[in-house]
Amino acid sequence: MTPAPTAVRPRIGLDDEHFVPDPRPTLSWRTTGTARDWVQAGAEIEAVRGGTRHTAHVDGDDAVHVAWPFAPLEPREHVRVRVRVRGADGSASEWSEPAEATAALLGPQGWQGRFIGSGSQAPHRLRTEFTVRGRVRRALLRATAFGAYDAQVNGVPVDDAELKPGWTGYQWRLTFDTSDVTALLRPGRNALGIELAGGWYTERFGFRDAARRFYQGAPAASAHLVVEYEDGTTDSVATGDGWRWARGPVVEAGIYQGEAYDARLHESAWAHPGFDDTAWRPAVPVDVPDVRPEPRSAPPVRVTERRSVQRVLTTPSGRTVLDFGQNLVGRVRIVVSGPAGHTVTLRHAEVLEDGEPATRPLRNAAATDRYTLSGEGEEAWEPSWTFHGFRYVEVENWPGALTASSFSACVLHTDMPRTGGFATGHALLQRFHENVVWGMRGNFLSIPTDCPQRDERLGWTGDIQVFAPTAAFLHDCDAFLRSWLRDVVAEQRAAGGIVPMVVPAVIPQVPGLSEPVAAWGDAISVVPDVLYERFGDTGALRECFTAMAWWVDTVAERAGEDLLWEGGVQFGDWLDPDAPPDLPGRAKTDAGIVATAYFFRSAELTSRAAALLGRDADARRYADLAERIAEAFRSAYITPGGRMMSDAPTAYALAIVFGLAPAERRAAMGLRLRDLVRAYGYRIATGFVGTPLVCEALAGTGHTAAASRLLTRTECPSWLYPVTMGATTVWERWDSMLEDGSINPGQMTSFNHYALGGVADWLHRRVAGLTPAGPGYRRIRVAPTLLDDLDDAAAWHDTPYGRAYSGWRRSGGTVDFRVEVPPNTRAAVRLPSGAEYDVGSGEHHWTERHPRPRRTRAPLSLDSDLVTVIDDPEAYEAVLAAIRSLDPERAAAFRATTRWTPGRTLRNPLDKAPLGVLEAVEKALADLPVGDLAES
Missing domain, CATH: 2.60.420.10 (Maltose phosphorylase, domain 3)
Structure with a gap:
């Protein structure tokens, strides 16, 4: 008898949030069961709306992003949906558990509440009271802010979301939150309170002395509460006349600077009915951008985990520092007792340098929180209007004896379900993958940011472009990235076809607002394609297609008739490890090769999207353009012998992985890439663009052993070097921390950047072998x-x-x-x-x-070929250890400068070494076993 399948509760829309922003949300469901080779033959969908049942049928195996089969949802309409499936084998399921959703849509009257506040930038509170006059059937609150807000009804927070409504391009787009507050109302008088801070809206963006406010004006909040009674009548409470404001205990608040809180100013009943607000002032209308708020379409930011202190340290200078054991993003909660007016200070840092918290990498970000005690017994507090990237927290002025149990770290990020993982017994590689996950968690906070700690935390388009495949495997980020892409489209529209390097585009002085920049602007074509490939989401392609085409057309205009994109400002293979610390764009690979390769890639993806959307003429147009770009690339940059004009690993990786390598030269190009990777001692020689591709290009051309060696190297630069230095997230630079424990001297150094972790996608798809072959x-x-x-x-x-x-x-x-x-x-x-x-x-x-390759070793000496030595890990380590034992500086220089190319002997890079060093190397090589080697 065929086992019956089980239909899992369906998903209404793109995520599992209750309020959906679309009147026609897609439907998705899964089936579980023990039957092998089970395929859905059809499904029945039931929707209950207003007490009426509606049914629809789906034939075939469609079960992901199925089009809404009913009439569109009305504003505030509640719907309950369940499914049952039947299999091609004749099996059938029972009805699934129902999923429920409410339409977070605006009616034809539009947004109701006025935007109000104090008229100043300082954090403050807003309140009003209203009467509930009967039995309430349902009460929904819509709220938003230019700034960051939280709302309470009768003193109870309306939800557990943080830093609402999140960061969008405020001049183009603002989202609102919907909350069901039915359970919070009571008969008679009720109170609605809003706490308001500046958040991203009043922040100063930019680098060092160039930091300026981008958005102008004071923060403002707007809310509209609709109370539906059981008798069918409704009441509305909206921000406007009758609201009052006052300063609260939040004295200062900034994303970069931190929060200062004076508990002596807290009034616990301020959001309760009957509170005496006669000393409060009337709220005033605030001028804000002319933007119609839209429903939030991504999960909110939440506290997803709380972590305990691992160690309490005393630094060489006598400071008290907490070590949470993990570089994370969020804030610290304290429980403290002490006299009124006593102020505790918390300073955050990612790493220690010389045993002290290292704050230089934070640049202008103070990353400091202060709490002034009320003196009323035990007090618990955590900041609400900021976040920090940290592992270490310096505690200053703690009253009494400090204990680790008085502190906990609150991990903050957009609340996306974890959907993927990787496991291996290789401990360093496993830790590296965990670092990738933590880096994503910390940098997927309202928008996809580059880093979470310094005076930046911006939506750099290049970072997410290279990391999107990894992100889509690790977390359910479809709704999150769809929301951010709407900002990308809006910013591109404002920039006349150019996709800014930063979205929201808040730093006018950076390149990429007046000129297109390759690999960064290409996020508009790459990210929607990833969402289609990984989630089966054609909606992303549909919403972004015009922007994709506009981007390609914009680049085509800049490239000119020869279709080589070689002009303008380019970042190229950013953070090539050979680039000077303060010139991270000075890479080995020519920027024109990078730009033209991405020009081809975006044209190809735009053609593919057009075909999927039924835009046949566009599909042919962009396919033809892509082919012409490919021919121009091959003619200009690839020699008949298969050499790239920039003889650097990134150039070969781009050509091979993007499909630009001619079939007849692909093997030669793969061999040259192998030789270059080996020449650099199997250490990383790629930057931002090449790093996610180099292992793919090696393994794809038959050089898996080289990819394996590159992946597992621990010398700097390598993926595993930071792990050996204690890293718990992926670093921005290969050498953000030098081997002596000092921090890279460059102005730009972060210890939590996910971009270089993009190789994790290769681990998932190729090493473990799990790849989507069809959408979703x-x-x-x-x-x-x-x-x-x-x-x-x-x-x-x-x-x-x-x-x-x-x-x-x-x-x-x-x-x-x-x-x-x-x-x-x-x-x-x-x-x-x-x-x-x-x-x-x-x-x-x-x-x-599959036995491992049999290893043999002939006798080695200073006259052995360099390739023979570097391809023998034990021999290489023996040589390096011998040099280091006598001259550590010479060993470091030998490791950094030797190019391991054939036709040269080991004696060559050691030609100026003292006789004692040469003798030590000869002895170390002579001591190695020869002949057949046992498997290590």
């Missing part, structure tokens, strides 16, 4: 890549259809493979032997023989 993983490609330096690797991902898994594990010369395929999907499996299988849902196992 409707079809899956499983093709694991065995790495000589790993004993195992596995990845799991909660696809829109259910959990998929691919993993492998060595045991001697045997490798076991396990694959899980979710119901209603199929997977094309290709094992390392070349064996191929087409499988349906369920768990699958295979075993193959």
Whole structure:
């Protein structure tokens, strides 16, 4: 008998938030069960609206982003949806648990509340009272602010969201929140209170002395409460006349500077009815941008975790510092007792330097919170209007004995479900992947930021462009990135087709507002494509297609007739490790190669999007343009022998991965890339653009061993070097911290940047082998890549259809493979032997023989070829250790400057070394075993 499947509660819209912004939200559901090869033959959808049942039927296997099959939702309408499915095998499910949603839509009357405040930039409170005159059926509050706000009804917060309504391009777009406050109302008098701070709206943006306010005017809040009674009547309470304001205990608040709170000024009953507000002043209308608020379309920021102090340190200078053991983003909660007027200060830092909190990388950001005690017994407090990136917190002026239990760290980020993971027994690589996850969590806070700690925290488009595939695997970020893309489209419209390097575009003086910049502006084509590939979301392509085409047309105008994008301002392969600390754009790869490759990539993606959207003429136009760009690229930058005009790893990686390498020269280009990676000692030689691609390009051209060596290297620069230095997030620079524990001397150094962690996508897709072969993983490609330096690797991902898994594990010369395929999907499996299988849902196992390559060693000496030495990890380490034992500085220089190319002997880079060093190296090599080597 065929086991019956189970239909899982459907999703209404793009996330699991209750209030949906779309009158026709898409519907998605999963099916669970034990039947192998289960495929949906159809589904029945039931919607209950206003007590009336409506049904619709879906034929076939569509179960993700299914078009809304009913009449559009009306403003404030509540709907309950459930599904049941039937399988092609004749099986059928019961009805799923229902999902409920309410339409967070504005009616034809538009936004109701006026924008009010104190008229000053200082944080303050707003309040009003109103009467509930009967039995309440439902009460919904809509609220927003130019600034950051929180709302209370009768002294109770209306939700658990933070820093509402989040950051958007305020001059173009403002979102509002909807909250169900029915349970908070009582018969008779009630109070509605709003706390208001400047948030991003009043922040100063820019670098060092150039920092300026971008948005003008005082913060302002607006709210509209609709109370529906059981008798069918309604009452409205909106911001406007009758509201009053007063300063509260929040004395100062800034995203970068931190928060100061004076508990002596707190009035606990300020948001309760009957509070005496005669000393408060009438609220005033505030001039704000002429923007119609729209429903919030992404999950809000929330506190998602609380972490305890791991160590209490006393620094060499006598400071008290808390170590939370993890570089995180959020704030610190304290529990304290002491006299009234006593002020505790908290200063935040990511790392220690010489045993002291390192604040230089914060630049102009004070990242400091202050709490002044009320003196009324035990007091608990955490800031509400700021966030910090930190692992260490210096505590100053703590009253009495300090104990670790008085502090906890509150982790803040946009509340996206975790959807993917990677596991390996290689401890350093596992920690690196955890660092990638923490970096994403900290930098997905309202918008995708570059860093969370210094005076920046901006939506750099290049960062998310390279990281979007990794992000889409790790967290359900579809709604989050869809929301941000709306700001990208708005900013591009304002810039006349140019996609700014920063969105929201709050730093007019940076490049990328007057001229397009490759790899940054290309976020408008890459990110929507990722959302389609990973989530099956054609809506992102539909909303962004005009912007994608406009971007490509804008670049085409700049490139000119030869289609080589070589002019203007470019960042190129940003943060190439060979670039000077204060010139991070001075890369080995020519900026024109980077720009033209991305020009091709965006044209290709725009053509693909046009075809998916049924825009056939556009599809042909951009496909033709992409082919002409490819020919121009090949003619200008690739020699007949397969050499790039910029003979650097990033140039080859771009050409190979983007499909610009001619088929007849691809093997030669892959071999040259291998040789270059080896020449740099298998240490990183790529920057911002090349880093996510280099392992893919190596393995894709048959040089998996080189990719494995590059991945697992621990010398600087490498992915694992920061891990060996204690990093718990991904750094901005390969050497943000130098080997002696000092901080990179450059002006720009962060210890939490996710961009260089984009290689995690390769770990998921290629090493573990879990790749979408159809939109939203409707079809899956499983093709694991065995790495000589790993004993195992596995990845799991909660696809829109259910959990998929691919993993492998060595045991001697045997490798076991396990694959899980979710119901209603199929997977094309290709094992390392070349064996191929087409499988349906369920768990699958295979075993193959794959002994590690047999290793032999001939006697080595100073006359051995450099390639022979670098390709023998034990020999290389022996040489380096021998030099270091006598002359550490010479060892460091040897490691940094030697180019490991064939035809040269080890004696060559040591030609000026003292005789003692040469003798030590000869002895170290002579002591190595020769012949057949046992597997290490």
